Amino acid sequence: MGAHIEQSARAVARDVATGARPAAEVCEAFLDRIRSEEPRICAFNTVVHERAMARATAIDAARTAGQTSLRDQPLLGVPVAVKDNMCTTGVPTTASSRILRGFVPPYSATVVTRLEAAGAIVIGKTNLDEFAMGSSTENSAVGPTKNPWDVSRTPGGSSGGSAAAVAARMAPVALGSDTGGSIRQPAAFCGLVGVKPTYGRVSRYGLMAFASSLDQIGPFAHTAEDAALVLQAIAGHDPHDATSSTESVPDFLSGLDRGVAGLRIGVPRAFVGEGVDASVQRAFADALDRWRAAGAQIVDVELPHARYAIPVYYLIATAEASSNLARYDGVRYGHRATPGRDDGLKNMYERTRDEGFGAEVKRRIMLGTYVLSAGYYDAYYLKAQQVRTLLRQDYEHAFASCDVVAMPTTPTPAFKLGEKTDDPIQMYLSDVFTVSANLTGLPAISIPAGLSPERLPIGVQLTGRMFDEATLFAAAHALEI
Amino acid sequence: MSTTLTRADVTRIAELARLELTTDELDLFTRQLGDILGYVEQIRELDTSGVAPTSHVLNLPVERPDVIVEPLARPAALANAPDAAPEAGLFKVPRVI
Numbered sequence: 050m051g052a053h054i055e056q057s058a059r060a061v062a063r064d065v066a067t068g069a070r071p072a073a074e075v076c077e078a079f080l081d082r083i084r085s086e087e088p089r090i091c092a093f094n095t096v097v098h099e100r101a102m103a104r105a106t107a108i109d110a111a112r113t114a115g116q117t118s119l120r121d122q123p124l125l126g127v128p129v130a131v132k133d134n135m136c137t138t139g140v141p142t143t144a145s146s147r148i149l150r151g152f153v154p155p156y157s158a159t160v161v162t163r164l165e166a167a168g169a170i171v172i173g174k175t176n177l178d179e180f181a182m183g184s185s186t187e188n189s190a191v192g193p194t195k196n197p198w199d200v201s202r203t204p205g206g207s208s209g210g211s212a213a214a215v216a217a218r219m220a221p222v223a224l225g226s227d228t229g230g231s232i233r234q235p236a237a238f239c240g241l242v243g244v245k246p247t248y249g250r251v252s253r254y255g256l257m258a259f260a261s262s263l264d265q266i267g268p269f270a271h272t273a274e275d276a277a278l279v280l281q282a283i284a285g286h287d288p289h290d291a292t293s294s295t296e297s298v299p300d301f302l303s304g305l306d307r308g309v310a311g312l313r314i315g316v317p318r319a320f321v322g323e324g325v326d327a328s329v330q331r332a333f334a335d336a337l338d339r340w341r342a343a344g345a346q347i348v349d350v351e352l353p354h355a356r357y358a359i360p361v362y363y364l365i366a367t368a369e370a371s372s373n374l375a376r377y378d379g380v381r382y383g384h385r386a387t388p389g390r391d392d393g394l395k396n397m398y399e400r401t402r403d404e405g406f407g408a409e410v411k412r413r414i415m416l417g418t419y420v421l422s423a424g425y426y427d428a429y430y431l432k433a434q435q436v437r438t439l440l441r442q443d444y445e446h447a448f449a450s451c452d453v454v455a456m457p458t459t460p461t462p463a464f465k466l467g468e469k470t471d472d473p474i475q476m477y478l479s480d481v482f483t484v485s486a487n488l489t490g491l492p493a494i495s496i497p498a499g500l501s502p503e504r505l506p507i508g509v510q511l512t513g514r515m516f517d518e519a520t521l522f523a524a525a526h527a528l529e530i
Numbered sequence: 531m532s533t534t535l536t537r538a539d540v541t542r543i544a545e546l547a548r549l550e551l552t553t554d555e556l557d558l559f560t561r562q563l564g565d566i567l568g569y570v571e572q573i574r575e576l577d578t579s580g581v582a583p584t585s586h587v588l589n590l591p592v593e594r595p596d597v598i599v600e601p602l603a604r605p606a607a608l609a610n611a612p613d614a615a616p617e618a619g620l621f622k623v624p625r626v627i
Contacts, residue, residue: 155606249588262586291592360570371547378548380621385612394626399550408558411549415540416563418547428574434583436573441584473562474569490587 053078058127058221058275062168065126066119068112072126072170076105079128079172083219091194092204092214094133095141096173101128104170122168124282129164130220132211133174134181135266136255137161140171144257145189146179148405149383158255159290160224160266160283167282172220175210179407180374181231181259183207184479187470188409195466196238198505202463205235208269212239215269222279223269228259229362230458230483232267233495237458237508240497242276242525243269245483247516248490249294251280252287260369261292263362263487273496273525277301280518296516304519309527310344312520314511315451317352321482326461328501333457336498336509336528340455343527350447350454354439355485359477361440362484364420364433371417377405412473441489448514453524456482458495458508486512494521496528535564 053075056064064070083096108126111117117125131137134144136154143149161171178188186194186209194209196202197217204213208225212235215223225232227245236243244267251266258264268279284298316337325333337347379385379401386400406414420429447454459479469476486493492515495508513521540560544551551559608614613622 152610155602155609288594291594292586292588294588294590354576357573357576360573363566364570364573375548379612380623381607382610383612388624392624394624395548396550397624398548399545402548403550403552403555406549408555411551411555412559412562412566414547414549415543415559416566419539419543419563419567422543422546429570431583432573432578433570434585435578435581436576437584438581439576439578441587473566488584 054082054218056221057272058124058270059278061127061221062119062123062125065108066112066117072105072108073102075126076101076128076170076172079220083173086217086219089195089200090197090213090217090219091192092175092210092217092219093130093173094143094145094176094191094210097140097171100140101170101172108168108170117168123278124164125168127169127222128172128220129169130173130175130211130214130223131161131171132177132208132223132225134177134226134257135161135224137171137174140174142174144180145177145191146405146407146410147190147384148377148402152382154255156255159252159287161255163283169282173214175208175214175223177210178207179410180257181207181226181228182370182409182413184230184234184476185464185466185469186210187466188407190407193466196463198240199463201465202505203238203466205238205463207231209235211269212236212241212243215239215241215271221270222275224266224279224283225269226256226264226266227487228263228366229487230480232269233458233483233493233508233510234480236269236495238463238506240506241269241271242273242497243267243495244276244280244518244521245486245493246280246284246518247294247492249292249296250284250492250516250518252290252293254287254289258373260366261373262369263366265487272529273522274302274305277305277522294516299519301519301522304523305526307523308343309340309524312340312345312453312524313451314340314345314347315350315447315454316347317350317355317447317454317456320352320355321456324460325457329457329459329461329507332498332507333509336496337455339528340524348451350451352443352447352454352485354436354443357436358440358485358488359481361433361436362480362488363416363477364429365437365488367413367417368421368430369417371414371421374410374414377402379405409473437488440485444489444491444512452514453520454512456510458482458510462501462503462505462507482510491515492518492521494525496525498528535560535567
């Protein structure tokens with residue numbers, strides 16, 4: 050069994066397509082692995098045994114009947130873990146919030162539909178910080194997920210369940226969502242490749258909205274190749290999401306081997322020098338050396354406004370969240386507070402939301418409500434949008450002299466569970482290197498870059514030009530060789 | 531403008547956000563929101579006069595043909611409601627007035 054669950058998604062699909070391994074056998078192997086590992090890791094909110102096995106059996110029958118094709122179904126028989134803020138028809142989807150306990154969506158997110166069309170099998174829904182608000186998966190109504198490398202530590206967040214599921218080999222690949230680093234930071238903490246695609250690259254239809262100008266869905270995988278394979282399946286315009294781009298989607302896999310010869314890698318030295326753990330500095334320097342040895346050119350760039358990215362992010366993300374989360378009102382779905390005898394509609398709303406939301410979600414809704422309120426809008430929200438423009442200009446200038454920008458993904462390796470839960474600002478600062486990609490819309494990837502002395506994974510991040518994920522995959526692949 | 535946030539401010543924000551807070555929550559959030567505002571204030575040191583705001587990074591006009599599509603069936607739309615009158619096809623809420 051061990052060797053099988055360590056197969057790449059690409060190898061699994063190839064084996065299922067040739068009949069070398071039935072999809073049902075693959076699915077059973079991962080369900081067995083979930084049975085043995087899940088009690089220790091707590092990565093899943095829901096495991097869909099029957100649905101997954103039924104699909105696997107159907108895939109095997111279709112293959113026997115000659116109705117499958119690896120070209121049309123590049124993820125044939127590949128189990129996928131999906132973050133529990135993406136809707137799945139008939140399977141509970143809770144965003145790890147009490148307010149959506151028992152919610153069973155009547156439709157699937159476009160990413161889920163596309164994965165299934167590509168032959169993938171949804172094996173379960175993974176834990177997250179409630180509504181994707183957090184950096185440790187501790188803000189979950191179902192309890193924290195543990196890091197498979199050290200269960201006393203966080204897997205990161207908010208997509209911590211997806212990262213932990215892949216790191217513990219409970220699924221070969223997974224989907225997460227990234228609003229300020231929620232794919233890349235857990236990928237770094239769990240030793241995985243994690244991609245935040247260009248804003249607009251992937252449809253958000255069926256993703257529970259947190260901050261609509263920042264949210265993007267992307268893959269977790271052990272290799273750049275598997276991450277590219279998953280992004281290929283989910284990318285592209287969707288009429289159901291008006292913000293999804295009509296930009297054509299290149300073949301990410303064919304460019305994977307093109308190497309980094311001549312690639313100009315920009316390093317914002319002043320920004321990445323501050324407050325970064327020595328082990329992370331060393332891993333980052335090693336990665337740059339390896340890219341240089343492979344033919345890349347390392348150049349200095351300046352991002353003078355990057356140090357304002359966290360405050361800008363928390364003003365913009367919370368403002369958008371306060372509006373997006375207004376829909377959770379106890380009327381159409383989810384939790385409703387038991388009414389008192391004389392309660393009217395307004396009391397019902399207020400009590401439902403107080404009972405249904407956790408502390409971090411309430412903090413962010415209130416901060417967002419405040420910065421959008423009369424008298425504060427210009428000083429906070431408009432100002433943040435202007436600094437967002439300055440940050441975009443920083444990257445435009447940087448891309449005049451480089452092709453990608455490199456930084457560590459996080460200032461430290463995975464921190465201890467409970468270490469930052471009482472101090473929201475310290476928790477926010479773990480996203481210092483990741484939020485800029487969301488504010489600018491640029492694609493970014495976290496790549497495994499070795500281990501710390503405590504044997505914890507460290508990630509390096511590359512940010513590319515708009516819609517240039519292909520270069521990120523090629524550069525990531527170059528570090529794997 | 532000051533970043534000092536009072537309990538009255540937080541009570542007002544909570545009401546705007548339709549959140550009924552307990553006394554403990556009110557104390558905690560008054561302190562924490564004040565701290566967060568104090569932290570984010572640093573952007574005010576930047577001169578942004580004449581800088582256009584970014585609300586969205588892809589400012590493309592989005593158009594589509596105006597065609598009628600099949601909506602979610604009413605029973606499916608009502609299936610998750612905590613209280614509903616499916617026979618009438620309606621959601622139910624407490625009294626409004």
